[in-house]
Amino acid sequence: MSDPEAALGELVRHALAAEVGPECADADPLIRPSDFADYQSNVAMSLSKRVGRRPRDIAGPVADRLNAADAVASAEVSGPGFINITLADDWIARQASAQLDDPRLGVPKAEQAQQIVVDYSAPNVAKEMHVGHLRTTVVGDAVVRVLEYLGHDVVRANHIGDWGTQFGMLLEHLFDVGEQTAYAQLAAGEINDFYQAAKQKFDDDPAFAERARLRVVALQSGDPETLRLWQTLVGDSEQYYRTVYARLGVTLTDADLAPESFYNAMLADTCDELESLGVAVISDGALCAFPAGFTARDGSPLPVILRKSDGGYGYDATDMAAIRYRVRDLGADRLIYVVGSEQALHFSMIFAVARQAGWLTDKVQAEHATIGMVAGADGKRFRTRSGGSVKLSTLIDEAIQRAEEVIRDRYDDPDQRHQIAEAVGVGALKYGDLSVARDSNYVLDFDRLLALTGNTGPYLQYAAARIRSIFARAGLDPATVGSAPILLGTDAERALALRLLGFGRAVTEVTVAAEPHKLAAYLFETASAFTTFYEHCPVLTAPGEVRQSRLRLCALTLRVLVTGLGLLGIGVPARM
Numbered sequence: 001m002s003d004p005e006a007a008l009g010e011l012v013r014h015a016l017a018a019e020v021g022p023e024c025a026d027a028d029p030l031i032r033p034s035d036f037a038d039y040q041s042n043v044a045m046s047l048s049k050r051v052g053r054r055p056r057d058i059a060g061p062v063a064d065r066l067n068a069a070d071a072v073a074s075a076e077v078s079g080p081g082f083i084n085i086t087l088a089d090d091w092i093a094r095q096a097s098a099q100l101d102d103p104r105l106g107v108p109k110a111e112q113a114q115q116i117v118v119d120y121s122a123p124n125v126a127k128e129m130h131v132g133h134l135r136t137t138v139v140g141d142a143v144v145r146v147l148e149y150l151g152h153d154v155v156r157a158n159h160i161g162d163w164g165t166q167f168g169m170l171l172e173h174l175f176d177v178g179e180q181t182a183y184a185q186l187a188a189g190e191i192n193d194f195y196q197a198a199k200q201k202f203d204d205d206p207a208f209a210e211r212a213r214l215r216v217v218a219l220q221s222g223d224p225e226t227l228r229l230w231q232t233l234v235g236d237s238e239q240y241y242r243t244v245y246a247r248l249g250v251t252l253t254d255a256d257l258a259p260e261s262f263y264n265a266m267l268a269d270t271c272d273e274l275e276s277l278g279v280a281v282i283s284d285g286a287l288c289a290f291p292a293g294f295t296a297r298d299g300s301p302l303p304v305i306l307r308k309s310d311g312g313y314g315y316d317a318t319d320m321a322a323i324r325y326r327v328r329d330l331g332a333d334r335l336i337y338v339v340g341s342e343q344a345l346h347f348s349m350i351f352a353v354a355r356q357a358g359w360l361t362d363k364v365q366a367e368h369a370t371i372g373m374v375a376g377a378d379g380k381r382f383r384t385r386s387g388g389s390v391k392l393s394t395l396i397d398e399a400i401q402r403a404e405e406v407i408r409d410r411y412d413d414p415d416q417r418h419q420i421a422e423a424v425g426v427g428a429l430k431y432g433d434l435s436v437a438r439d440s441n442y443v444l445d446f447d448r449l450l451a452l453t454g455n456t457g458p459y460l461q462y463a464a465a466r467i468r469s470i471f472a473r474a475g476l477d478p479a480t481v482g483s484a485p486i487l488l489g490t491d492a493e494r495a496l497a498l499r500l501l502g503f504g505r506a507v508t509e510v511t512v513a514a515e516p517h518k519l520a521a522y523l524f525e526t527a528s529a530f531t532t533f534y535e536h537c538p539v540l541t542a543p544g545e546v547r548q549s550r551l552r553l554c555a556l557t558l559r560v561l562v563t564g565l566g567l568l569g570i571g572v573p574a575r576m
């Protein structure tokens with residue numbers, strides 16, 4: 001076991017069972033990082049009432065037992081009954097050595113593999129993908145990678161918006177301008193212009209609006225010509241997603257497309273089931289569910305609209321069918337929706353109805369992993385200078401171009417420079433989304449994202465590249481660094497080794513509430529610990545055993561950084 005918190009927790013539990021009583025064997029040992037030692041346990045205070053002893057009378061005997069353990073250098077009681085614990089250097093060194101020999105770097109597999117559906121990315125056909133979609137794509141993809149690394153079965157569900165009433169106006173507009181003109185416009189990437197033009201006509205021209213409504217009916221009833229044109233619109237957008245995903249290094253493929261239209265055939269049946277369960281009722285001609293606790297300002301109950309009075313289905317119905325399908329047909333144990341926070345109410349209501357229907361239970365849970373807004377320098381929703389929404393491909397271009405400026409002086413060969421700029425630019429953009437708590441809003445500022453210091457993608461990539469260059473200079477391969485013991489002669493070496501042991505816990509924590517920023521924060525702390533180590537501890541010029549030990553610490557740091565960044569979906573350029 002290489003995770004210090006888990007190892008100490010185990011020791012504390014054993015000590016409690018022996019000193020206080022067997023009923024304490026399953027108490028949470030409350031191990032936390034400490035300012036006064038490596039860790040502290042706050043368990044004595046939490047157990048005091050339950051076992052009827054003063055905290056210090058619990059802490060004292062527990063500390064005595066800890067002091068007798070191999071892993072512990074010292075355990076001291078302080079204050080009302082904190083136990084401050086310092087780990088033994090040789091224990092840390094042995095664990096670090098074992099971690100380097102472990103292909104999984106101390107990351108445990110999940111005790112129980114689950115079937116997990118992750119709904120993410122989900123852009124809308126015939127609308128530009130925007131920075132909000134970038135964020136759900138990047139965060140969702142990191143979550144998926146980590147879940148899979150822990151051994152879970154993951155279904156990626158790309159719930160593309162390819163259905164709904166807006167297709168009436170889009171298709172009608174396509175008819176009006178003619179296929180050739182329309183495709184030329186779309187091929188030129190002017191999706192937004194196309195959409196805006198359709199919307200304008202829909203708003204201004206009642207006759208057009210009426211035609212659009214009829215076109216929706218034609219689409220939903222499967223009129224072949226309408227379906228053919230719809231398919232071209234969808235195909236065109238999907239082609240665009242493919243390019244964006246490839247540029248971003250996102251794992252989504254065509255096989256993960258489960259667009260809204262995929263659930264069409266299930267909508268009637270889903271509604272019937274909800275109605276016969278008594279979960280949904282007819283209200284003003286529409287089929288609605290009114291989950292408890294959701295009311296409008298005036299106190300009236302808020303509906304989940306399953307079937308409109310004209311017989312049509314919308315976003316709510318599709319999501320109900322999707323939950324049912326994911327639970328029943330895909331056998332999901334857990335559903336994660338990585339979607340913007342503005343849809344929080346929608347998901348709370350949908351989940352409440354699904355619980356009422358018995359599709360979600362204590363065993364099958366759904367969670368909305370909310371994504372905050374990406375703002376521009378003015379703090380408002382990120383936009384182009386002219387106020388339009390930003391094309392994702394343009395944003396990626398800009399990130400790469402800016403990265404190229406940052407590294408310009410280091411590379412003469414333009415091809416090499418461009419290749420590295422791609423990894424750095426895309427990495428910086430993605431890391432910007434991943435390093436902040438997913439539900440917080442943040443300001444997209446390229447200067448900050450591309451800085452070579454601070455909690456940025458380039459800083460982490462640079463730390464890894466620096467380690468590679470140490471090995472390159474010595475003509476050594478970081479994959480084969482022998483088995484010399486790791487020696488922790490200085491504070492910086494000890495701090496780095498201890499930090500490295502936390503990798504497994506950091507990776508696992510991502511999956512608790514779908515929060516990749518926890519891994520990002522860990523990697524940043526690790527890179528910082530490495531920077532301090534590298535400032536204080538010469539590697540290649542150190543004498544014999546120390547050199548061997550430091551090379552092994554470097555190799556372990558490199559593997560942790562590269563693996564960790566890989567789990568976030570960020571590549572490390574060979575050089576930087």
Ligand code: ARG
Binds near residue numbers: 119124159160337339
């Ligand atoms: N297409 C939607 C949007 O862009 C997001 C879909 C999220 N997933 C879902 N199952 N509703 O806002």
